[in-house]
Amino acid sequence: MRRNTELLHYAEDPAAWEGAVNPPIYRTSLFCYANYQQMLEVGSDKERHYTYTRAGNPTTHVLEQKIASLEHTDEGMAFGSGMAAITTTLAALLRAGDHMLLINNAYGPVHGFCRNTLARFGVTTELFQPEEGAALSSRLQPNTRLIYLESPGSMTFDIVDLRAVSHLARERGIVTVIDNTWATPLFQNPVDLGIDLVIHTGSKYLGGHSDLVFGLTAGSAQYMAAVRAQAVELGGIISPEDAYLAIRGLRTLPIRMAQHQKAGLQVARWLEQQPLVSQVMYPGLESFPGHALAASQMSGYSGLFSFRLQPRGKEAQQAFVDTLLPLFHLGCSWGGFESLITPAFGLDSSAYRVSIGLEDVEDIIELLDEALKAYASH
Ligand SMILES: Cc1ncc(COP(=O)(O)O)c(C=O)c1O
Structure with a gap:
């Protein structure tokens, strides 16, 4: 199956659902056994059977099969948030005495989890820069167990050489984990580049309507058995x-991502030409330092990026x-349908991050033009 067909039909079984074209919502905590014998068989794992929704649910299983297939790997698991996916995955793979390498542009609360929680359980975390790539070997210790990546990052959009990192990790039996939210499975498949486990917060493009918080992890059967447990x-x-x-969000992902990409690139190119704009950080632009590497490991670009204005006062901002x-x-x-702006205080006071939504791009550019005029007038 090709991508779009797969998003619509993979792991769906209308014949088993009375002909319904959408999966039924199994709103149940409990799944009962037909008889004593079946209960014994389920207990000894001879037959697949749902037992309790915390351990598995048929509606959720459709989603889990889809993400595994989209990420070209064996198994998926869905969580109540992206952070639940991240923290559960790390907890499954790390133990006291381990050393972990964490990319310094990872989503803030991941740093907090490593600093506050993993440290209490005896795991040490060392930060590294996205551009280190193959040079990461100098940071490896005998107890290095895991390398955590986010590429592109979600504030300055730095690109990591995923082939180089996965190569050196595999040689030494170190597990690699990536947050692939920015690219979505449509524009980047880290498993094809040698990465072991892929995480998404579905709260962004996968859900796509700013009405959902969920997370996903996908990887080989061996790693996913530990994550599920x-x-x-x-x-x-x-x-x-x-x-x-x-x-439901996944069904429209290809058409939404095509539009986010088209509009994102158009807005980024327009901003780049404005005299008041000093920098645009968007991997899809030829002028972006990581563009060539991005193009070698990704097939497209989403609609989230940052830019800097020539510094002016607070009133202008x-x-x-x-x-x-x-x-x-x-x-x-x-990653929702709507355009968003946020001052990127974490970078500096003249930096902003925009998520380009599904509005007419001409309206977005016209308003940015007006806003730059308002900025210039102060
Ligand atoms: C890159 C990235 N990863 C993970 C998360 C966490 O996801 P969630 O909010 O679904 O817990 C976020 C949230 O903003 C994010 O931006």
């Missing part, structure tokens, strides 16, 4: 209702942001 203990599962909405508000929303998430 950990998930049963930690319990951060997705509800069957949200799993259904996630499946306020005028710039407020002028955008008839169309843009001011907020920190991304």
